[in-house]
Amino acid sequence: MLKVITYLKPYRIAVVIALILMLTELGVELVQPFFMAKIIDEGILVNNLSAVMKWGGIMVVFSIISFAAGVINSFYAAHVSQNFGFDVRKAIFEKVQSFSFANFNQFPASSLITRMTNDITQIQNTVFMSLRIMLRAPLLIIGGLLMAFVVNVKLALILSAVIPFLFIFLIWVMNKGRVLFKNVQERLDSVNGVMRETLTGIRLIKAFIRRKYEVSRFAEANNELKDRTVTALRVMEVAMPVLLFIMNVSIIGVLWFGNMQLNTGEVKVGEVVAIVNYATRITAAFSIFSFIIMAFSRARASSARIVEVMETPIDLLDRKDADSVFAVKEGKIEFKNVMFQYPGTETSAIDDISFTVQPGKTVAILGATGSGKTSLFQLIPRLYDVNSGQVLIDGMDVREMKMESLRKQIGFVPQEALLFSGSVKENIGWGKEAASMEDIIEAAKDAQIYDTIKKLPNQFETKLGQKGVNLSGGQKQRLSIARALVRQPKILLLDDSTSALDRRTEAKLLDALKAYPCTTLIITQKISTAMEADQILLLEDGGLLAKGTHDSLLDTSKLYNEIFSSQSREESRNYA
């Protein structure tokens, strides 16, 4: 909690003002019964009407001051809490942006999302409340007690006797609550998780008519959430009746003791009245308290979840001595005895691979499903770090560069064409800040998607749903290729990104790519694509089985021949 609270620091002036205003209100509230005692003791009991008017008037003036203070306090409290929420959100978002993929695997996406919205909202609301009433309650209690002591020490002692027990009780409830609400938030994560899966897999769910199955999965998560929430809330709600009871008993005590003392003349009637009044006020403050401990427990649980994200060590960072001047100029790629395995797995995905790609050349990567093609790709923009060996760009180890200066020069087209909500133009231009319309059109043309875009209802302004669902697979792939091309990258990585294209379109695309002065790596299944490359790398089980040109591989590699024949059969039939 403390770590999150430090985000309040920039707003300390506003916090102080809000607190002062709150204290003003509080002060007014505390002196009210005092005025009333005056009205009774100095006015009514001695038949002094002017005293009644005097104290009544003062009361009204004070009320108005308190109102003004309250309204202004509202501005400051909202200002502080909203900015606080904004800053925490910003910090956590930036942190998550710096996550490596290994980091991402520590938190389910749905949980990260809950933390960034729901958990922050919880804390934000608690901050707002604190600046308005949270401190008010304890101060009201302390103030009420102090005033009670001023009025009559003996009676006040009765009141204050129960207070320590109440506090111990409240702290116990609060600690309990923190644990319980942590559970609640975790269950909320799983509800969110099932929901997210449904949304991503809706087509599959509908296709396999798994509606009921999914609903039962959700019901389970939802039920858990309900149970945990009910448990947490019920524990919290015990506080209130207990508090009320203890306080009410102390009122009885005051009455009884007050009556005894009246007879000895140590206590005045007005004093008993005033103390009973303070006691009811303190009781009211305690009932706010039960509300507060709830909010506070929730906030503590939520803060812990946020801090957990913030304190996750990032395992993929720019080195301190990273070369800040370096920029990819030529695009020479070199792998030196690279070994790599995914965190948490036992077998290596890439096993001792070495090769060199000269600037401007094109290399095709072939291999069976799961042979490590995509894994190899991910090492170039340094999405993962090698376990041993080196990946060099223009002769420099990628780990010695700044990630940003490395990635700026890479155009990457992933296997799964992932687009963002927004227009076609935004999606293509996404890859480059301040991409001009000309750049976008050129990239679209080269990616063979220009004609298609022209036919869309609003052309480049056509909105795409999330993941570009209203486009065909091939169209999405080409858009994501255009997005990479618009950057004019020095290194272009195509991860089997033409699989949904028909051959004619693909040929045109590859032709257009030739005009780009960049080093190109293409993962492909198609011999026809591989043949166009200057060099072919053939992977098997994470190792580099063979490299060479189409002809040399035909001579030397059994696997390559196998792949070739698996495809040439169909080609030869074409001529049949």
Place this chain on the structure above:
Amino acid sequence: MLKEIIRPFQYKKMKHLNIEDTKSKNKQKSRIYFSTLKRIWYFLSSNKGLLFLVLFMVFLSSALGLLGPYLVGMAIDDYIVTRKMDGFVTLLVSLGVIYVFYSLSIWFQNYWMIGIAQDTVYTMRMRLFQHLHKLPIPFFDKRQHGELMSRITNDIENVSSTLNSSVIQIFSSLLTLIGTVAVMLWLSPLLTLLTLIIVPLMFFGMKWITKRTGPLFKEQQRNLGELNGFIEETISGQRIIKTFSQEKKVTAEFLEKSERLKAAGFWAQTYSGFIPKLMNVLNNLSFAIIAGIGGILALNGMISIGVIVIFVEYSRQFTRPLNDLANQFNTLLSAIAGAERVFEILDEEEEFKNERLLHELPQVKGEVEFKNVTFSYEEESKTVKNIDLHVYPGETAAFVGPTGAGKTTMINLLSRFYDVDSGSIYIDGHDLAKVKKESLRKYMGFVLQDSFMFQGTVRENIRYGRLDASDAEVVEAAKLANAHSFIVRLPEGYDTVLSQEGSGISQGQKQLLSIARAFLANPSILILDEATSSIDTVTELKIQAALQKLMKGRTSFVIAHRLNTIQNADRIFVLDEGRIIEEGNHDSLLKKKGFYYQLHGQAASSEA
């Protein structure tokens, strides 16, 4: 420092919310509020028995809450002022008993109410989720996942926290209010009237505030939903964001959305913060009035001091429920803002609407016919036009053509993910428009373009094809799909949990698992949409035989750019720009030297 001091007063007013609306619009708005409340009530009222008990407890606690101070007043008036002792202890004991029951009644009402509230929230979540599953695919095309997720978490959360406390608060406030006014009238009508002076003031104040907070809460929830959507997208799209090194751009966009949420939140909070302050000042005002005027009356001997003391207490009792009501009104508005967004989804038309009138599709032989089918995703451009095709039971039909020609659309229409604009599709002579959708899909097995894996083990993911499949059958299906060999090499074999990124499963391997799923499903009509696009050709050859076996005796629809599967197809439909331009088998189409020949000629020539 000065800047920091004046900053809270420099937020831009949210003009676009049209707070200063005309009166008719306000009426309309309050009608919406009312109908939303009614729907929340509908969910709540399924627990009528318990709700009644809660109400009874609220009644009890309110009565006891009134009785307590009354006895305190009596104690002061009859015993303390008069310094009498007889019966004082009895009075205190009965006061103690009242307090015990008071606390108990509060505990019970909370205990039950939490149960009811969470039941309600549970049902709302269930309803929302169930309804989502009934919505047609086009609905999902237009929505951001995270935005929808926000409704099931953040929006329902608003409803939840309100129901937990507000229902009780509102009832007890109302009861206390009525009770207090009654007792006050009985004690002194004059002082009561004085106390009531503040009511109109309160009313106008509340109206002014809630007119603002209502739309602001809605705006806040909307912005929160958008932000949630954005966050979800950036997490899903991490791979792209990282490789393109666009973290700064994404963060800037995030901050912009976050800023909007902040602005809406600021005003919503500020205005809602006014309410207790307003109540407080009115509270104090009535305190002063009662004391002052009560004092005058007491001087004139018209009332006793005890009455004033009781009255002061009652006037607090009177303003407290009003105060609470006012506060509840605010949380109620925020709950309504959340609930409205939930109901928005519940009001979306489901794809099974009117299905009661439709019949179940009997066991399918697999004859498929498209008659003059036309369809478009967007109004302007037709995606497929005047499609006529006929496929006989057991045949394999292939769709080929350039990307965007409408191949996947054909599958979408056949499985009724989308509905045709005109024309009809028949299976075994049954018009699909007259058949229950799920009874149709029951006979179909899919390997879709996007091979989605759920969070869960490999085994669970394959079993998704048929939930009652035995472990042996799962392994058998995996072997047929050529997935077995890589699965056993995974760290935990079939029990390896497939999570998000970097679980060590490649795209091609996911496709193999999808194929295994379809093997397990054992459908009458098989649909393979780019089922092997990410699989290398050698592996593809290996599963080819199995696929042939799977397709045997079933009507199959295949979309593929690679030809292995297509070559053996009984019928090939060549699509271009949404029309079938050629039809035949591989050999006849090649002989025709038309579009199909060209598509392949191109590939062949690049190889030559």
